[in-house]
Amino acid sequence: MSSIQVHHAKLWFAGQNQNWKLADFEVHEMTEAFNNIRQYQSERKESEKIEIINPALDSVNAAIQQKDPALFKSGYVFLTNTCNNCHHAVDFEFNVVKIPEIPPVSNQDFKINK
Ligand code: HEC
Helix, strand or coil: CHHHHHHHHHHHHHHHCCCHHHHHHHHHHHHHHHHHHHHHCCCCHHHHHHHHHHHHHHHHHHHHHHCCHHHHHHHHHHHHHHHHHHHHHCCCCCCCCCCCCCCCCCCCCCCCCC
């Protein structure tokens, strides 16, 4: 989940900067991390719930493909709400995810490289 947390934060700043290639990369890294939980931690309670994230990932993906900032924002809110919905469902409701205010790292440029 820690890697998912970082990708979730980076995804926001990529989208805010309309850096769609980076946003696309981050959403795929996140998808991969969810797939790994499903595959390697299948005995865990949350693994059977993991599919609930798919519609939200799809909607962020669609916004990225369309390079649409407004759609990106609504998709990102949907994604973040879905993170929290699962935390509630698996009794980890004290892990509350939100839209980040500052970039998760200072050694990465989220703007488009020209
Ligand atoms: C399928 C259920 C599920 C989904 C979906 C889910 N989580 Fe989690 N999350 C968990 C569980 C269970 C834990 C506690 C156990 C753990 O850390 O593995 C957790 C823990 C966390 C933590 C706390 C980690 C720590 O060590 O402090 C963060 C942050 C987090 N999730 C972020 C996210 C984000 C961001 C998303 C959405 C992009 C998300 N989660 C989606 C189930 C889920």
